[in-house]
């Protein structure tokens with residue numbers, strides 16, 4: 001199995017000179033089994049380039065599976081620009097957590113409402129079907145075995161552990177850490193005091209996450225914030241690399257991949273973050289890599305990442 | 316009056332080396348009078364960087380005032396809204412003006428849907444700390460804003476309409492015609508010509524290269540030559556090609572400018588992110 005990063009940015013796409021090497025598009029990762037099965041995790045703006053690549057591979061209609069962590073714009077905005085959706089006969093299965101909304105179909109279809117996008121999802125040639133995921137309820141998608149894991153994010157979000165070809169990786173984004181803030185189904189203008197029940201919920205969520213990540217080869221984790229940024233915005237629903245490293249070290253994960261980079265973190269700062277956390281990871285016994293757009297990572301081997309183009313990635 | 320393009324890209328924000336000179340951000344354009352009054356058109360991703368820079372002055376202190384004109388609510392024109400920092404500072408007064416989309420929903424309900432809890436952690440316009448008013452414009456109404464006189468016009472954009480603007484300040488006029496496709500390229504509607512009449516700068520949708528247009532007719536966007544026809548007939552003094560296709564690299568846009576300039580006496584340039592230009 002291998003995974004390719006098509007979008008690594010959090011919140012919104014960031015064009016410009018500062019994001020040329022790490023990339024400016026938002027959340028989207030493609031997993032491939034050894035025999036070529038494909039599953040897509042998150043449908044951020046990175047999904048446009050992925051779709052164009054998939055069409056170059058095969059012009060015919062195919063079945064695609066998309067696992068969504070949640071439906072914040074940065075995780076779904078690429079869907080209407082996924083070119084295989086315009087090939088008649090294509091089937092797209094969307095798997096997502098039901099959060100604040102009544103109907104998954106309505107929420108996903110809502111991004112292409114007449115007011116937002118020129119063509120409604122019903123008019124797109126591909127057929128869409130919708131599957132609700134529940135944390136703890138595992139399922140199979142072709143060669144992939146998928147385990148959804150509850151995360152701590154405004155209105156809920158879900159991570160995925162994906163097992164295939166005798167190895168495993170996990171997608172843990174978006175999530176806040178599990179101590180200061182418990183995200184629920186309402187707006188937080190700042191951290192709220194935690195009740196004993198809240199503390200128990202956070203503890204349970206963290207324990208379940210560590211249990212599901214135990215022994216996983218590679219974990220892709222929301223590390224949007226540096227520690228000083230987290231201190232200012234603990235209620236935004238994102239983690240720091242240090243918090244991710246704690247979880248991964250505890251779960252005996254081999255490799256942690258930093259992901260969902262803050263829009264303000266330009267290439268030079270990303271180089272520094274990559275170097276700092278590579279060293280911190282060594283001390284904690286976890287290999288720490290920093291994701292960039294176009295990086296392909298073999299899962300379950302010590303092979304280094306590949307770049308699709310020599311000009312991208314760390315300096 | 317000065318103008319600055321913060322976002323010039325249509326449909327989809329493009330990052331990477333191929334989009335550095337013209338810029339990859341979706342549409343957002345700032346106008347500034349000689350006296351310092353400011354007006355913003357559209358809230359694509361380009362607005363995000365402007366928002367950050369505005370924080371250095373009165374908007375950082377909660378004393379900023381800004382009117383924003385929306386052409387329509389397709390995502391590439393509003394996706395910067397949740398990330399425009401002046402919205403998060405109490406005391407700022409921001410007016411969002413635009414027409415109701417022709418879907419039966421009001422402009423306000425549409426922006427509320429954009430910020431619905433499943434889509435955005437902001438969870439509704441009411442959670443923006445600044446004073447925000449959403450004001451429905453009914454083209455062809457005229458609007459007076461501090462420092463600017465604005466004429467509005469509904470123009471066809473695929474299955475819907477967008478609002479085009481003619482904006483006058485300091486004796487200069489900018490006409491903004493983005494996201495528009497005329498039924499007949501060679502005969503733009505009279506009201507469009509009136510909106511662009513004698514403009515010092517015409518900003519026009521040029522999503523498609525002329526040779527690509529036949530495949531994309533009816534999608535609601537113009538080829539580069541549509542702007543030329545309007546500029547020539549309306550006597551506009553300068554034409555800015557705008558709303559570049561996400562597939563158009565810097566080199567491709569250079570070629571469009573070259574070919575377009577060769578067919579008209581009107582000075583033509585492609586709008587690019589960058590510095591303040593005199594109108």
Ligand SMILES: [Zn+2]
Nearest residue numbers: 010011074174
């Ligand atoms: Zn996100």
Ligand SMILES: [Zn+2]
Nearest residue numbers: 070072153174
């Ligand atoms: Zn999110």
Ligand SMILES: [Zn+2]
Nearest residue numbers: 325326391494
């Ligand atoms: Zn547009």
